[in-house]
Amino acid sequence: MKAFQCFHWKASVRLALPDRLDRSDSSEMTDFLTLEQANSSFYELFETSDIEGMADLWANTDESWCTHPGWPTIFGWDQIRVSFEQIFSGPELPQFLISNIRYHGDEQTAWIFVEENLLGSSLSAVAAVNVFKKSHEIWNMVGHQAAPLIPDLNLDSD
Numbered sequence: 001m002k003a004f005q006c007f008h009w010k011a012s013v014r015l016a017l018p019d020r021l022d023r024s025d026s027s028e029m030t031d032f033l034t035l036e037q038a039n040s041s042f043y044e045l046f047e048t049s050d051i052e053g054m055a056d057l058w059a060n061t062d063e064s065w066c067t068h069p070g071w072p073t074i075f076g077w078d079q080i081r082v083s084f085e086q087i088f089s090g091p092e093l094p095q096f097l098i099s100n101i102r103y104h105g106d107e108q109t110a111w112i113f114v115e116e117n118l119l120g121s122s123l124s125a126v127a128a129v130n131v132f133k134k135s136h137e138i139w140n141m142v143g144h145q146a147a148p149l150i151p152d153l154n155l156d157s158d
Contacts, residue, residue: 031107031134038139039112039130043096049088055081059133059140067145069126095119108134116146125149 038057045053058064060077067073068087074080087093097117104111112130131143 032103035103035105035110035112035132035139038132038141039101039114042130042141042144043098043116046084047093047095049093051081051084051088054084057141059135059142061142063142065143065145067147069146069148073145092120092122094122105132110134110139111143115149125151 041053041057044050045057055077058077058080062076064077064080065073065075066080066083068083071083074083095118097119098114099117100113100115102113104113110132112132114128114130116126116128118124118126126146126148128144128146130141132139133142134140
């Protein structure tokens with residue numbers, strides 16, 4: 001099983017492909033591009049409160065899980081759907097500016113680290129991990145976890 005190499009891909013160069021991606025391997029290119037599209041669609045569906053689109057993107061199984069910032073972890077698509085319906089019924093839908101995207105995984109399972117910069121009245125930033133599993137050549141989301149970022153955190157070792 002061939003693994004995706006870890007690489008960093010800045011959102012500002014969305015049409016450029018990562019240097020470490022094997023461009024000669026068309027199946028790896030296709031896997032990466034369809035994975036990237038699945039991850040991007042999560043944010044597009046979120047911003048447009050498209051619950052039916054979310055249902056198509058998520059694996060509609062009990063193995064799915066989601067942790068919204070400040071919420072307990074929710075297991076199973078039915079409960080995840082309810083959580084998104086509650087968020088979508090709020091006064092303002094979030095707008096996302098995604099940055100610091102890092103892809104990891106193999107041909108069947110992938111996890112994507114992102115920083116979600118939330119615009120609007122809920123101006124904040126969270127670190128998130130989106131987990132996808134491929135079934136019948138389609139990447140379905142099986143997990144999402146987001147946690148607030150601490151501003152001005154200094155990780156320098158002194």
